[in-house]
Amino acid sequence: MTSPEPPAAPPLLEVRGLVKRFGGFRALDGVSFTLRAGEILGLVGPNGSGKTTTLNVISGLYAPEAGEVRFAGRPLRGLSPRARVHRGINRTFQSPRPFASLSVRENVRLAARFGGRDAAPERIEALLERLGLARWAARPAAELNTGQQKRLDLARALATRPRLLLVDEIAAGLNPAELESMAELLAALAAGGTALLVVEHLLGFLGRLTERVIVMNAGREIFEGRLAEASRDAEVVRVFLGEAARR
Numbered sequence: 001m002t003s004p005e006p007p008a009a010p011p012l013l014e015v016r017g018l019v020k021r022f023g024g025f026r027a028l029d030g031v032s033f034t035l036r037a038g039e040i041l042g043l044v045g046p047n048g049s050g051k052t053t054t055l056n057v058i059s060g061l062y063a064p065e066a067g068e069v070r071f072a073g074r075p076l077r078g079l080s081p082r083a084r085v086h087r088g089i090n091r092t093f094q095s096p097r098p099f100a101s102l103s104v105r106e107n108v109r110l111a112a113r114f115g116g117r118d119a120a121p122e123r124i125e126a127l128l129e130r131l132g133l134a135r136w137a138a139r140p141a142a143e144l145n146t147g148q149q150k151r152l153d154l155a156r157a158l159a160t161r162p163r164l165l166l167v168d169e170i171a172a173g174l175n176p177a178e179l180e181s182m183a184e185l186l187a188a189l190a191a192g193g194t195a196l197l198v199v200e201h202l203l204g205f206l207g208r209l210t211e212r213v214i215v216m217n218a219g220r221e222i223f224e225g226r227l228a229e230a231s232r233d234a235e236v237v238r239v240f241l242g243e244a245a246r247r
Ligand SMILES: Nc1ncnc2c1ncn2[C@@H]1O[C@H](COP(=O)(O)OP(=O)(O)OP(=O)(O)O)[C@@H](O)[C@H]1O
Pocket: 022, 027, 045, 046, 047, 048, 049, 050, 051, 052, 053, 054, 094
């Protein structure tokens, strides 16, 4: 007799039927998916399809008009972004906005405090080292180039020890060497048990991290499955070719 399979761990993140309106416009029109600890899920789609809005609702910047987000089995409804950071959810931004006049180090230290986490110097220095920012630690954040700003934004998120990390187009503007180390870093985070939701236009970069993707268009999922299969899906192809034609 075979022993029964152990029950699968419940998903860390459960997103069900999210609707987000801006005036009469539905930026999200019923988005649902789940994510487990240590998993990476890619979120792709044309400009304006609702990817960032999905992250904004999960991180608590916007309240949805319908649907719900559950984290570690509990609903997040009504919790502020900061309360969500304390629960273990943090994110990076499509356009990072560090405190420009503060040093790189001070930006990371403030983030750790905001998240209610250990801001001891050794911990901050280790994070700066891991993100390749140690050489710029004392410089004002305003002096960083695009790649460094993206890494600082990630360092700020990691300073709060997220169990779920939401990543918004972190590869944009990185050079090949930076892309390589960023992909390795995100993969290592997932290997360590962090769940990652990765919004990305650069499919080569995403493909190095995961095969599991959701494709969105106009606030809805039009595909969920393997990245390699998305490129053979008729609706996905139509949506992306349509976008290319508008450019
Ligand atoms: N705060 C807001 N007020 C009004 N409309 C908004 C707001 N935020 C997003 N939208 C609209 O919602 C739609 C989805 O935007 P969103 O930023 O989620 O797209 P996206 O998929 O991240 O696009 P991109 O790839 O260009 O970053 C767009 O039409 C956008 O203009």
